[in-house]
Amino acid sequence: MNKICKVCGRDLDWEDTLDCCGGLLEGYVVERQLWSCEHCGRDYIIELQINVKPEDIEQIYFEEA
Numbered sequence: 171m172n173k174i175c176k177v178c179g180r181d182l183d184w185e186d187t188l189d190c191c192g193g194l195l196e197g198y199v200v201e202r203q204l205w206s207c208e209h210c211g212r213d214y215i216i217e218l219q220i221n222v223k224p225e226d227i228e229q230i231y232f233e234e235a
Contacts, residue, residue: 173216175207182207197222
């Protein structure tokens with residue numbers, strides 16, 4: 171999923187994930203990310219969301235703590 175600069179049209183570079191909320195058991199994950207354009211020096215905040223269906227969750231580890 172390419173992110174494109176609104177000014178010059180070039181691909182943006184991911185810099186950092188600023189915040190995250192939700193979770194697998196809640197059925198969604200939202201990330202707020204910082205992206206930047208190396209060419210014109212602009213920064214963008216982009217939020218991405220993924221919805222998770224319970225049947226898509228696979229347990230890969232289960233151990234007594």
